[in-house]
Amino acid sequence: MKILLLEGVHQACIDRFSQAGYQPELRKSAVSEEELLRVISGVHVLGIRSKTQVTKKVLDAAESLLAVGCFCIGTDQVDLSAAAVRGIPVYNAPFSNTRSVAELAMAEMVMLARRAAHKSQLLHQGVWEKSAEGCVEVRNKTVGLIGYGHIGPQVGLLAESFGMKVYYFDIIGKLPFGNATPVASLEELLKVSDFVSLHVPETAETRNMIGTKELGLMKRGAFLLNLSRGKVVDLDAVRAALQNGELGGAAIDVFPEEPASNEDPFSTPLMGLDNVILTPHIGGSTIEAQRNIGLEVASTLLKFIEVGSTTGSVNFPQVELPIVRESHRILNIHRNVPGVLSSINTIIAEMGGNIQAQYLNTLGDVGYLIIDVDHQISQAVKSKIDELPTSIKTRLLF
Ligand code: NAI
Numbered sequence: 001m002k003i004l005l006l007e008g009v010h011q012a013c014i015d016r017f018s019q020a021g022y023q024p025e026l027r028k029s030a031v032s033e034e035e036l037l038r039v040i041s042g043v044h045v046l047g048i049r050s051k052t053q054v055t056k057k058v059l060d061a062a063e064s065l066l067a068v069g070c071f072c073i074g075t076d077q078v079d080l081s082a083a084a085v086r087g088i089p090v091y092n093a094p095f096s097n098t099r100s101v102a103e104l105a106m107a108e109m110v111m112l113a114r115r116a117a118h119k120s121q122l123l124h125q126g127v128w129e130k131s132a133e134g135c136v137e138v139r140n141k142t143v144g145l146i147g148y149g150h151i152g153p154q155v156g157l158l159a160e161s162f163g164m165k166v167y168y169f170d171i172i173g174k175l176p177f178g179n180a181t182p183v184a185s186l187e188e189l190l191k192v193s194d195f196v197s198l199h200v201p202e203t204a205e206t207r208n209m210i211g212t213k214e215l216g217l218m219k220r221g222a223f224l225l226n227l228s229r230g231k232v233v234d235l236d237a238v239r240a241a242l243q244n245g246e247l248g249g250a251a252i253d254v255f256p257e258e259p260a261s262n263e264d265p266f267s268t269p270l271m272g273l274d275n276v277i278l279t280p281h282i283g284g285s286t287i288e289a290q291r292n293i294g295l296e297v298a299s300t301l302l303k304f305i306e307v308g309s310t311t312g313s314v315n316f317p318q319v320e321l322p323i324v325r326e327s328h329r330i331l332n333i334h335r336n337v338p339g340v341l342s343s344i345n346t347i348i349a350e351m352g353g354n355i356q357a358q359y360l361n362t363l364g365d366v367g368y369l370i371i372d373v374d375h376q377i378s379q380a381v382k383s384k385i386d387e388l389p390t391s392i393k394t395r396l397l398f
Contacts, residue, residue, distance in 0.1 A: 004045070006030060008027075012298070016294070030049070033057065036052065037057065040062040044305075045065075045068075046069070047297070048077065049071050053078075059082050059083055062088075065086075067089050084366045085365055089310050090316070097286065098284075102154035102155045104227060106159060108251035110138055112248070142165045143156070143166055143194070144192060146169055147228065151227075151228075152197075152199040153174075165179075166179065195224075196225065210224065211234040316363060327378075329370060329396070330396055332344065334367045341360055347384045353374050357371070
């Protein structure tokens with residue numbers, strides 16, 4: 001099995017592959033399409049971060065490729081549908097940095113409540129402003145979490161340890177962690193919160209979900225945090241609310257337009273305002289998160305190579321089936337058209353085989369089937385299934 005890992009993935013990932021008996025080939029930087037076309041043939045597993053582009057052309061040349069692991073959150077750099085129809089699942093690690101975001105949000109609540117960022121800025125300019133005016137503890141204050149998926153509850157648990165009361169609003173009914181209280185509407189959440197922290201994805205519904213009207217519903221002098229997605233908050237409205245005192249401060253980590261690289265310029269309507277913490281989309285950027293990403297993606301890739309599990313893949317039908325020890329496992333990726341399962345079961349029946357376990361799932365044009373069969377006939381069954389016109393890729397695991 002040839003595993004090629006690009007862009008200097010974390011050592012934890014390399015160790016995970018080594019422990020499992022694989023020796024990945026490593027490259028420190030991203031490679032161009034031209035270079036990837038040169039090296040991809042013969043590669044079974046490709047690991048990248050955000051810079052290497054896995055285009056349709058690359059996938060066409062990758063005749064041995066079984067899976068792609070993106071050691072990051074985004075997967076835009078891979079042509080996902082082209083990979084799916086070629087039978088190649090793509091994995092990422094969307095939740096490895098959950099705790100990192102939650103910690104920054106918690107720290108920012110304290111910093112905003114104490115006007116500490118502003119005082120630090122002044123001190124850098126030689127201005128000594130020792131005063132308790134407008135500075136409060138977060139203890140006994142309320143935090144309202146918008147979005148209670150992975151990050152929201154973590155912020156809630158940290159906030160409770162600081163003695164805060166936690167409310168949350170989510171469009172899906174979610175069980176509370178700790179003593180958190182769900183509320184029925186966004187309006188209600190905005191009205192009861194001293195701090196409002198956003199943890200939603202960017203969707204048609206969440207775009208500009210916090211604007212002039214919503215800011216007007218918040219308690220006077222309350223604080224707003226956005227460490228989710230830039231387009232969720234109308235920053236011109238936030239600027240106006242900060243200037244007229246409706247908002248007591250804001251911490252913003254994500255912006256509607258972000259520079260493509262550290263060399264590009266940046267500007268936002270919130271620059272130069274008092275008690276505003278601006279961070280360059282670093283909520284999830286920690287060494288621990290990088291390590292977790294390395295481990296998580298390596299583990300999901302190994303599970304696919306060794307067991308055929310596609311759970312966690314972003315472009316593929318999700319299939320997970322416990323191993324049946326006495327049998328061999330056939331993994332069949334096929335075009336999602338009627339009759340595939342019956343053709344495959346007929347092949348097995350005609351060979352007098354016994355199916356120990358079987359699981360099929362489909363997504364779009366692709367179907368993924370795992371079958372555990374008697375080891376005496378597994379090789380012959382695999383060859384017959386391979387010959388079916390509907391088959392894209394078939395593998396046999398012993
Ligand atoms: P998640 O998908 O686990 O949770 C999102 C929650 O928001 C879900 O429970 C969903 O039901 C809820 N939701 C969706 N639409 C809603 C609406 N209109 N009103 C209320 N709730 C709604 O996502 P996770 O992992 O908690 O991440 C949250 C956000 O944080 C995402 O936008 C993600 O991109 C961002 N993020 C930012 C990072 C940073 O560096 N600042 C790092 C990691 C994630």
